[in-house]
Amino acid sequence: MRFIQLASVLRRGAVAAGIAMLAATALAAGPKVYVGNFKDNTISVVDIDAAKVVATVPVAAGPDGIVVSADGKSVFVSGSSASSLSVIDAGKDSVGKTIEVGSGPQGLALRPDGKQVLVAVNGADRVAFIDVASGAVADTVPVPKPHTIAIKPDGSQAYVSSQQPGSFAVAIVDMATHKVSGAIALDKPPRDLEFSPDGKRLYLTLAGAPAVQVVDAVANKIVAQIATGVSPHIAQHFASLAQGVVVVQGPGELQFFDPATNAVARSIAVGKQPHWVDITPDGKRLVVSNEGGNSISIVDPASGQSQTVDVGNAPRKVAMQHASSAGHADMGGGVKVSIANFAFVPGPTTITAGQSVTWRNDDGAPHGVAFQDKAPGAPLLLPGEQFSRRFDKPGSYEYVCSVHAYMTGVVVVKPEPARQL
Ligand SMILES: [Cu+2]
Secondary structure (H helix, E strand, O other): OHHHHHHHHHHOOOOOHHHHHHHHHHHOOOOEEEEEEOOOOEEEEEEOOOOEEEEEEEOOOOEEEEEEOOOOOEEEEEEOOOOEEEEEEOOOOEEEEEEEOOOOEEEEEEOOOOOEEEEEEHHHOEEEEEEOOOOOEEEEEEOOOEEEEEEOOOOOEEEEEEOOOOOOEEEEEEOOOOEEEEEEEOOOOEEEEEEOOOOOEEEEEEOOOOEEEEEEOOOOEEEEEEEOOOOEEEEEOOOOOOOEEEEEOOOOEEEEEEOOOOEEEEEEEOOOOEEEEEEOOOOOOEEEEEOOOOEEEEEOOOOOOEEEEEOOOOEEEEEEOOOOOOOOOOOOOOEEEEEEOOEEEOOEEEEEOOOEEEEEEOOOOOEEEEEOOOOOOEEEEOOOOEEEEEOOOOEEEEEEOOOOOOOEEEEEEEOOOOOOO
């Protein structure tokens, strides 16, 4: 991706060589992760490749939930000891906007189409829907003491952990009607919840339970548990990793579980009282915040090695900048298919033998390209990523999204026309 962008910068021929060099330097910076220092009221911005804090941004008090917009340009941070969200301009790494949402906003979730951010407004007993483009509060839904939010990958429902004493639950909000459509009753306070990439499972943590609860997200029942030891905080199955991960606070570990058996297969030690985890855009490193260690751990799951970077006081949430703000890469003259709003656009594409098709994920959710002819596709395209295939033989090539089977498309390859003399 970075090479393609650099190539496209260089290709804009008239640009002076000096400017091209500057662009190359800027592009050489690694992906950035945003870390919320709960007791400092700041965000540490860490360049992952350099393993270095590159900016410290003051935000609303008690930074809690963090999400990055689908285009990578805006970072939303909830001020849980305040009543607002701070919106960081990722180009400048400074707060460009403040959005009033009500008392004590906590968990945030980005709608898969990237258009709205949902906010658990804990003190005001409601979930707010924030329009990403305008920053306006578009709607609210009453949910008692909401804490964290997970939205199904197909965008149909939001699951909200509700910490109302005496009636702990996961509230299910219908995303079309903005109404609470159901609930899963719990005997302990819920902490975090995350969907599996296919949306069929929900990984839920509870205060005081030494295991992750595995919820069938159709039947809305707890169907299994993943035994972890003391205080699992977040369990997540990233689409680009075969195993799921659990951040376990007691032992200070990142544990890896098999989603088929719900058994922990191995663990990697991180810092003291780890809190949250995210993954780099290339899927090769995990970033864990160590709340009790005032640091983050950058973990390579393949080798098990990790690196520690000191940040501010009591780091809780971490959010990786996934999409590049460098804009769209050059498509190199081939035919382009955009993946947007959970569809291939255009679905049917006609090309001539010898031409290439490039699929680019312009959506806010991960997608993929799987061909019916079993040719290698792209099992996972994160927002902003792209994949190309050259078609030399005439025919009809059907494909589906490897994440969402209902997303289909076809490439029709016509024979090369006889040369006109
Ligand atoms: Cu998809």
